[in-house]
Amino acid sequence: MFRTTFKNLRARKRRLLTTALAVTIGVAFMAGTLVIADTISRTFDDLFADATEGIDAAVRGSQSIDVDFGPEARNPVPETLVAQIAELDGAAAVEGQVSGYAQFLDKDDEPVGNPGTGAPTLGFNWNEVPELNPFELTDGGPPSGAGEVVIDRGTARDGGFAVGDTIAVLTQAGRGDFTVTGIVTFGGQDRPAGATTALFETTTAQDLVGEPGTFQEIAVVAGEGVSEEDLVTQIQAIAPAGVEVLTGEQYTEDSQNQVQEGLSFFNTFLLVFAGIALFVGSFIIYNTFNILVAQRTGELGLLRALGASRRQVFGSVILEATIVGVIAGVIGLVLGIGLASLLKLAMAGLGIELPGGAPVVTVRTAITALATGMVITVLAALVPARRAGAVPPLVALRQRSVEDRALPRRRTIAGGVVTAIGLASLGYGLWGEPGNAIQFVGLGALVTFIGVALLAPVLASPFVKGVGGLIAKLRGTPAALAEKNALRNPRRTSATASALMIGVGLVGFITIFAASTKASIDKTIDDAFTGDLVVASGTFGFGGLPPEVADEIAALPEIDLVSGMRFGPARVDGEDTGVVAVNTDQMARLADIGISEGSADDFGVSSFGIHEDVAEEKGWELGTPVTIEFVDTGAQTFTVDVIYSENALAGPWFIDTAAFEANYAQQFDAQIYASLTEGASLAKARESVEEIVDPYPAAEVQDQEEYTEATAGQIDQLLGLVYLLLVFAVIIAVIGISNTLALSIYERTHELGLLRAVGMTRQQMRSSIRWESVMIALFGTILGLTVGLVFGWAVVSALADEGFSVFQAPVSQLVVIALLAALAGVIASLRPARRAAKLDMLEAIMTE
Amino acid sequence: MTAATTAPTSIAAQAVHATKVYGSGDTAVRALDDLSAEFGTGQYSAIMGPSGSGKSTLMHCMAGLDTLTDGQVFIGGTDLSELSEKELTQLRREKVGFVFQAFNLVPTLDAQENITLPMDLGGSAYDDGWVDTVIDTVGLRDRLEHRPAELSGGQQQRVAVARAMASRPEIIFADEPTGNLDSKTGHEILDFMRSAVDDFGQTIVMVTHDPMAASYSDRVVFLADGRIVDEMLEPTAERVLDKMKQLGE
Known part of the structure; x- marks a missing residue:
C-alpha cells in the first residue's frame, strides 16, 4: 500500500512538471523579453551616461520631427555659435558635433554592416576636447586632415585594417579613400550595438556626413565652479532663434529615452508572442486539470463522503494549480534568462551585436514572471476545480467511468452563438461597408476563433x-x-x-x-511601373546614392527617363511623418500612378501630390494649401496640384525633387528609376548603369522582374x-x-x-x-x-x-x-x- | 467425466524445473521452486493452492506473460525461454487464449470486435465458420454489437471465453474466471468451458480457489510454497474442499 502511494506521488511529481512546462514556455518567453529589454537599456543607459559625462550643456536645433524609423530629425545649429559660446565666462571648453551616414568598405569592396537589416553605420567628427570625446584610442592618433579617418576596433579587426592602411568610405560625397590614423573603442566596446564608426577631422566631417557651416549639436564643458544651470542660462542669453539648450543631465536622459523608444516596438513584438504562448499554454493547463479531476473522481468522492466540503475540494485543486503555477514561474524565469542570452547570440549572428554585460534581472521581471505563471495556471484551473468541487459523495461508491461522451448542450449553444456573432461581425466588416472595415473583421476573427474552440x-x-x-x-x-x-x-x-x-x-x-x-x-x-531598370541603394533610408549617380545615368545614351526617389522626415499638416520626392515630370512617365486630377507637367517647388484616399480623408482638393514643416527650413506652404489613385510606388503623398533640395540639407537617392531610349538594348543599358554604380557596393541594379522580387x-x-x-x-x-x-x-x-x-x-x-x-x-x-x-x-x-x-x-x-x-x-x-x-x-x- | 479424458495422448503445456524468484538477497521470494508439471491436450486442469502458493505465477509463466528465473516452459513443443519478446507476443496471440477474472474486454470495442481482436492484431484471415460456432456456443448472437459497458458481468465473461476460443489456441489459461460472478452465472461460464473441452477438444488450465469451480475440471493440481504438493483426478467439490482444509487454507 505504501509502495503504491509512493509510486503515485512520484508519478504525480513528474506530471506536475510536465503540466508546468506548458505554462513555462510562455513565461520564459516573457521573462526573456523583459530581461533582454532591461539588459539592452541598462547597457545603453550606462554607455550614454559615460559618453555624455563630460557634457555640462548641449545646444541643438529646437525643431524636431519624430519619425517611426531612425532617430528624430532636428534642424542644425550655426557653426558661428561655437566661437560665441567659447567667449562666455562659464564655458571652459566647447565643440561642435557632426554625425551622419558613413559606410566602410572592406578590402573586397564589400560593405561593412548593413543599416537596412542591422545596426547603423555612422560617421562623426573627432572631438579635440577630451571631456567631450567618448572614444578611446587604442592605437594610432586622431585624424588631422581631409584624407584621414579613425575607425572602430570592430571594423579594424574584421576587415584586417591597421593604422596606416587605406580604407574606402561611402558618404553623401560618394566614395572616398582614407588613411587610417587611429583605432578606437567606445565605452570599452569594439563596436557598441554593432554600429560601425568613422571619425573625421571636423571640417571634413561637415562635408562628408554633415552640412558645411553647421553642427547638429554643440557640447559645452562648464568652467570651475559653474553649475550646469548657470551655464545653460548664459548660453540661452546669446542663442539665436531655432536653438535650444539643455543641461548635461537633461541631455543624457533625453538620449537614454530615445533608445527606450526605439526598443519599445521590438519589446511589444516579442511580448505579443509571449501572450500567444501563454494563451495556448492555458488550454493545456485547463485540459490537464480536467483530466486529473476526472481521474480522481473516485478519490474526490471519497473525500466528500468523509466530510470534506465542496470548498475544501475546490481549494485543494486550486492549491495544486498554484503550486504548478509557481513552479512554472520559477522555471520560466530561469529559462527566460537563458533565452535572453540565446536571443543575444542569435542577434549577434544576424550582425546586431548587443553590448556585453551580464543579463539584467530586475525585481519587476521576477515578480511579473512568477505572477503570470501563477495567475494563468490558476485561471485555467478554475473550471476543473469547480467541477471537482461538484463531485457528489456517492461517486466514491460507484465504479468510475472513463468514458465521458456526453457533450454539454450549453457549451454547444454558447459556441454556436459566439461563432455566429463572430461571423456576423466579419460579414458586416466585409459587406456592410462600415468606415473601419478592418476593425470589424479583426474583432470578428477573434470572436470566431473562440466560438470554434467552444464548438x-x-x-x-x-x-x-x-x-x-x-x-x-x-x-x-x-x-x-x-x-x-x-x-x-x-x-x-x-x-x-x-x-x-x-x-x-x-x-x-x-x-x-x-x-x-x-x-x-x-x-x-x-x-504601375512601366520603366526598365531600378537602382536600389540598399541602405534603407540611412544615406543612399548621391544625386550625381542619377545624373550620370541620365546622361547615358541608352537611357531615356530617370527619376531618383528620396525620403525625408517632415511634419505634414501637423503630423510627424515623412515625404517622398521624385522627379515628377519624368516619374509620371516612368510609372502609372493613375493621376485622376491635376497634371504632373507643371509640378513645381511648392507643389504637393496626394493619393485620393488622403484627399478624401483630409477633405483636400486641387489648390488646397498644405503646411509641411521641415527641420532645416521650418514651415512651408505647398499646394495640392496632383491627386492620384495608385500608391504602390509613390505612397500617400510626394513632392518634387526640387522641393526636396530646397528643404533638406542632405540629398540621397534611395532608389533610382530609369527607362530605356527607344530601341536601346536592356543588357547594354544595364551594363552601363552597373558601371556607374560600381563604386557603391550596397547598391543593386534590377530589371523590372528583379525589382518586383526584391x-x-x-x-x-x-x-x-x-x-x-x-x-x-x-x-x-x-x-x-x-x-x-x-x-x-x-x-x-x-x-x-x-x-x-x-x-x-x-x-x-x-x-x-x-x-x-x-x-x-x-x-x-x-x-x-x-x-x-x-x-x-x-x-x-x-x-x-x-x-x-x-x-x-x-x-x-x-x-x-x-x-x-x-x-x-x-x-x-x-x-x-x-x-x-x-x-x-x-x-x-x-x-x- | 470419463477416465478416458484423464489419460492425455499428448502434452499441451509443460513446466520443467521451473523456478521463479522475486527480489534478491534477504527479501527474495521463491514463488516457484523447481516445479515440474505437465498439462495434457484436451484436458481441463485446475490449479489450486493457498494465497502465495505460486499458482498465479505458474500460470503467468506458462502463458508467456512472465518469464522464469530458471527452468523451462513449453507450449506445444515450443520452449518459451528461447523466444524473443516479439515471438512471445505472437505465441500468445496464436497459441494461447486468456480469460481473466474481470475487465477482460477492451471497452472501446464491441463484443464481436473483442472476440476477433487477437486475430485482427495478427492481421491474418480467420475461420468465420468457427467464430460463428463459438459465438453460438456462448449464446451471444444478439449481443455482438454491444460494448462491454452495455453487457452484464456474465455476458462479459462469455465474450472473454469466446475470444479465448476463437483463434483455436493450443491452450486456454483462465485466471479465476468466475471470481467476480454470482454462482449462477459462474456455473454458466464453467459449463461453457467444460463443453469447450468435451465438444471441441480444447485444452484449459484454470487457476481458482473455488472448490466448486475446480470440480468442473478433470484434474486438480495443488500448490504450496511454489511446489506441487498433491494432485487429484476426477475431483468433486467436497473432496477438493477437504484437501484444501488439509493444506491449511
Whole structure:
C-alpha cells in the first residue's frame, strides 16, 4: 500500500512538471523579453551616461520631427555659435558635433554592416576636447586632415585594417579613400550595438556626413565652479532663434529615452508572442486539470463522503494549480534568462551585436514572471476545480467511468452563438461597408476563433470518424483502436486539438496574408511601373546614392527617363511623418500612378501630390494649401496640384525633387528609376548603369522582374521571424498532446496490459498511440487551417482598398503545414508511446 | 467425466524445473521452486493452492506473460525461454487464449470486435465458420454489437471465453474466471468451458480457489510454497474442499 502511494506521488511529481512546462514556455518567453529589454537599456543607459559625462550643456536645433524609423530629425545649429559660446565666462571648453551616414568598405569592396537589416553605420567628427570625446584610442592618433579617418576596433579587426592602411568610405560625397590614423573603442566596446564608426577631422566631417557651416549639436564643458544651470542660462542669453539648450543631465536622459523608444516596438513584438504562448499554454493547463479531476473522481468522492466540503475540494485543486503555477514561474524565469542570452547570440549572428554585460534581472521581471505563471495556471484551473468541487459523495461508491461522451448542450449553444456573432461581425466588416472595415473583421476573427474552440468537441466526432476511419481502414487494427480512443472523450480530444488550432491558425493566416501581400505587390508593380531598370541603394533610408549617380545615368545614351526617389522626415499638416520626392515630370512617365486630377507637367517647388484616399480623408482638393514643416527650413506652404489613385510606388503623398533640395540639407537617392531610349538594348543599358554604380557596393541594379522580387522579398524576411516565434506556440501545443496522451494512457493501464496479453506487439502498441496522436494533431491542424483560411481571406478582402488586390492561398505551403502538423503529432506521441510499450504487462493487468 | 479424458495422448503445456524468484538477497521470494508439471491436450486442469502458493505465477509463466528465473516452459513443443519478446507476443496471440477474472474486454470495442481482436492484431484471415460456432456456443448472437459497458458481468465473461476460443489456441489459461460472478452465472461460464473441452477438444488450465469451480475440471493440481504438493483426478467439490482444509487454507 505504501509502495503504491509512493509510486503515485512520484508519478504525480513528474506530471506536475510536465503540466508546468506548458505554462513555462510562455513565461520564459516573457521573462526573456523583459530581461533582454532591461539588459539592452541598462547597457545603453550606462554607455550614454559615460559618453555624455563630460557634457555640462548641449545646444541643438529646437525643431524636431519624430519619425517611426531612425532617430528624430532636428534642424542644425550655426557653426558661428561655437566661437560665441567659447567667449562666455562659464564655458571652459566647447565643440561642435557632426554625425551622419558613413559606410566602410572592406578590402573586397564589400560593405561593412548593413543599416537596412542591422545596426547603423555612422560617421562623426573627432572631438579635440577630451571631456567631450567618448572614444578611446587604442592605437594610432586622431585624424588631422581631409584624407584621414579613425575607425572602430570592430571594423579594424574584421576587415584586417591597421593604422596606416587605406580604407574606402561611402558618404553623401560618394566614395572616398582614407588613411587610417587611429583605432578606437567606445565605452570599452569594439563596436557598441554593432554600429560601425568613422571619425573625421571636423571640417571634413561637415562635408562628408554633415552640412558645411553647421553642427547638429554643440557640447559645452562648464568652467570651475559653474553649475550646469548657470551655464545653460548664459548660453540661452546669446542663442539665436531655432536653438535650444539643455543641461548635461537633461541631455543624457533625453538620449537614454530615445533608445527606450526605439526598443519599445521590438519589446511589444516579442511580448505579443509571449501572450500567444501563454494563451495556448492555458488550454493545456485547463485540459490537464480536467483530466486529473476526472481521474480522481473516485478519490474526490471519497473525500466528500468523509466530510470534506465542496470548498475544501475546490481549494485543494486550486492549491495544486498554484503550486504548478509557481513552479512554472520559477522555471520560466530561469529559462527566460537563458533565452535572453540565446536571443543575444542569435542577434549577434544576424550582425546586431548587443553590448556585453551580464543579463539584467530586475525585481519587476521576477515578480511579473512568477505572477503570470501563477495567475494563468490558476485561471485555467478554475473550471476543473469547480467541477471537482461538484463531485457528489456517492461517486466514491460507484465504479468510475472513463468514458465521458456526453457533450454539454450549453457549451454547444454558447459556441454556436459566439461563432455566429463572430461571423456576423466579419460579414458586416466585409459587406456592410462600415468606415473601419478592418476593425470589424479583426474583432470578428477573434470572436470566431473562440466560438470554434467552444464548438470543437462537436466537430471532433465527425472528424475523427471520417479521417480516423479512413486511416483505420488503411492501417489496420492499431489504427482502428486509435480512432476509437480519440473518440472516447471528444471534449478532451478537442481541447487538446484547440491548443494546436491556435498556433496553426495563426501560421495559416500569416502564410495566406503574406502570399496575398506578395501577389498584390507583384501585381501593383507590374501594373504601375512601366520603366526598365531600378537602382536600389540598399541602405534603407540611412544615406543612399548621391544625386550625381542619377545624373550620370541620365546622361547615358541608352537611357531615356530617370527619376531618383528620396525620403525625408517632415511634419505634414501637423503630423510627424515623412515625404517622398521624385522627379515628377519624368516619374509620371516612368510609372502609372493613375493621376485622376491635376497634371504632373507643371509640378513645381511648392507643389504637393496626394493619393485620393488622403484627399478624401483630409477633405483636400486641387489648390488646397498644405503646411509641411521641415527641420532645416521650418514651415512651408505647398499646394495640392496632383491627386492620384495608385500608391504602390509613390505612397500617400510626394513632392518634387526640387522641393526636396530646397528643404533638406542632405540629398540621397534611395532608389533610382530609369527607362530605356527607344530601341536601346536592356543588357547594354544595364551594363552601363552597373558601371556607374560600381563604386557603391550596397547598391543593386534590377530589371523590372528583379525589382518586383526584391520588393516582395522583404515580406519573406519578416515572415521568417514570425514563423520562428509561432513555432513556440506549436511546441507548447505538442507538449499538450503529449501530456494528454500520457494521462490517457495512465487511465488505460489495465486495458493496455490486456491488449498486450492477447497478442498486441509493442510495435502495434506504439503505432496505435502514434495514430491517436496524429488524429488529434490533424484535427487541430485542419480546424486551424480552415479558420486561418477564412480569416486570411476576410482580412485581405477588407484591405482591398489599401492595395490588397489579390487573394492567394498557397496550397503547397498549406499542405506542408498539414504534413508538419501530422509530424508534430508523431513527435508528441513518442514519449507516451514508448511508455505504453514498456508497460509491465502483468502489473498493468492487475491494475484496475 | 470419463477416465478416458484423464489419460492425455499428448502434452499441451509443460513446466520443467521451473523456478521463479522475486527480489534478491534477504527479501527474495521463491514463488516457484523447481516445479515440474505437465498439462495434457484436451484436458481441463485446475490449479489450486493457498494465497502465495505460486499458482498465479505458474500460470503467468506458462502463458508467456512472465518469464522464469530458471527452468523451462513449453507450449506445444515450443520452449518459451528461447523466444524473443516479439515471438512471445505472437505465441500468445496464436497459441494461447486468456480469460481473466474481470475487465477482460477492451471497452472501446464491441463484443464481436473483442472476440476477433487477437486475430485482427495478427492481421491474418480467420475461420468465420468457427467464430460463428463459438459465438453460438456462448449464446451471444444478439449481443455482438454491444460494448462491454452495455453487457452484464456474465455476458462479459462469455465474450472473454469466446475470444479465448476463437483463434483455436493450443491452450486456454483462465485466471479465476468466475471470481467476480454470482454462482449462477459462474456455473454458466464453467459449463461453457467444460463443453469447450468435451465438444471441441480444447485444452484449459484454470487457476481458482473455488472448490466448486475446480470440480468442473478433470484434474486438480495443488500448490504450496511454489511446489506441487498433491494432485487429484476426477475431483468433486467436497473432496477438493477437504484437501484444501488439509493444506491449511
